[in-house]
Amino acid sequence: MKKRILFGLLLLLAVGACKNESSETQEKAPEQPAKAAVTHPPFNADSAYAWVQAQVNFGPRTPGSAAHAACADYLVKTLQRFTPEVQVQSAPIKAHDGKTFQLKNIIASFNPDQKKRVVLAAHWDTRPRADQDTERTNQAIDGANDGASGVAVLLEMARNFAIQAPGVGVDIVLFDLEDYGVSEVSDSYCLGSQYWAANPHKAGYRAEYGILYDMVGGKDARFYMEGYSMYYAPHVMRKVWNAAHDLGFGSFFTFQQSSPITDDHYYVNKIARIPMIDIIEHDPTTPTGFGKYWHTHDDTMEVIDRATLQAVGQSTLWVVYQE
Numbered sequence: 001m002k003k004r005i006l007f008g009l010l011l012l013l014a015v016g017a018c019k020n021e022s023s024e025t026q027e028k029a030p031e032q033p034a035k036a037a038v039t040h041p042p043f044n045a046d047s048a049y050a051w052v053q054a055q056v057n058f059g060p061r062t063p064g065s066a067a068h069a070a071c072a073d074y075l076v077k078t079l080q081r082f083t084p085e086v087q088v089q090s091a092p093i094k095a096h097d098g099k100t101f102q103l104k105n106i107i108a109s110f111n112p113d114q115k116k117r118v119v120l121a122a123h124w125d126t127r128p129r130a131d132q133d134t135e136r137t138n139q140a141i142d143g144a145n146d147g148a149s150g151v152a153v154l155l156e157m158a159r160n161f162a163i164q165a166p167g168v169g170v171d172i173v174l175f176d177l178e179d180y181g182v183s184e185v186s187d188s189y190c191l192g193s194q195y196w197a198a199n200p201h202k203a204g205y206r207a208e209y210g211i212l213y214d215m216v217g218g219k220d221a222r223f224y225m226e227g228y229s230m231y232y233a234p235h236v237m238r239k240v241w242n243a244a245h246d247l248g249f250g251s252f253f254t255f256q257q258s259s260p261i262t263d264d265h266y267y268v269n270k271i272a273r274i275p276m277i278d279i280i281e282h283d284p285t286t287p288t289g290f291g292k293y294w295h296t297h298d299d300t301m302e303v304i305d306r307a308t309l310q311a312v313g314q315s316t317l318w319v320v321y322q323e
């Protein structure tokens, strides 16, 4: 996603934030027990970690590469273990540099006939260059956190949905071509989500809300209430953040608001008009606003921590089973 932020919208958000109490920390006591007694299978962080590793093992999943093709097959086969409803949305897409790639958005549906639906998404492609690094900047990165972590959490959720079907319909959408863009060209990132938002996998597709997972496995990650999420889907933000605090994961989820980030959820909100939030690691202490590994060769398995995968996976799994 793009690190540049939109200051105009930030002002709007500052006004909007007044309605949502304050944007300052109002953290609940972590020991507060979960309210409802809906049971669900436990999110297994070892399993999620193994799914990060499995993707990284293919090598960088950059558009057009053999690793990209092999990983797509792997993701489809893995999801088919958990639901027969798996489809690949494919189309030729022209990137900012004039190259055309065969897009592969991978969609897995659970309870396909259920009207009330939730869409869970992450991007599975990885960045073809390490532009934030000081060396080998034109070489592709592992994308363990930026790419593989979100997908891994969703694969583990899919495994759970196969064991115990949630009450609500769920669509897992793995977006392709998220991270190929450059900041100089607007809308050059998030090509898969832009395509899906305009051409959903089912005609007239609607979901009540959505959750996007991006960089959700970093050690000691902090998830702020990202700007576009708060603008388009503040009720979803609060639902997820409250769940995380109720379950004891409050240290990962701060109620503080952060700047808007142009990520896949932006286009899902804007084009498909489905309120979607972004759970994304944000680090206000770094110049880029992201983790130090971001778009560098340090985005490897080294940055992945099971505790973070657990916090994100368990909290959102719980939210889905509550519906």
Ligand SMILES: [Zn+2]
Pocket: 001, 127, 146, 179, 295
């Ligand atoms: Zn990225």
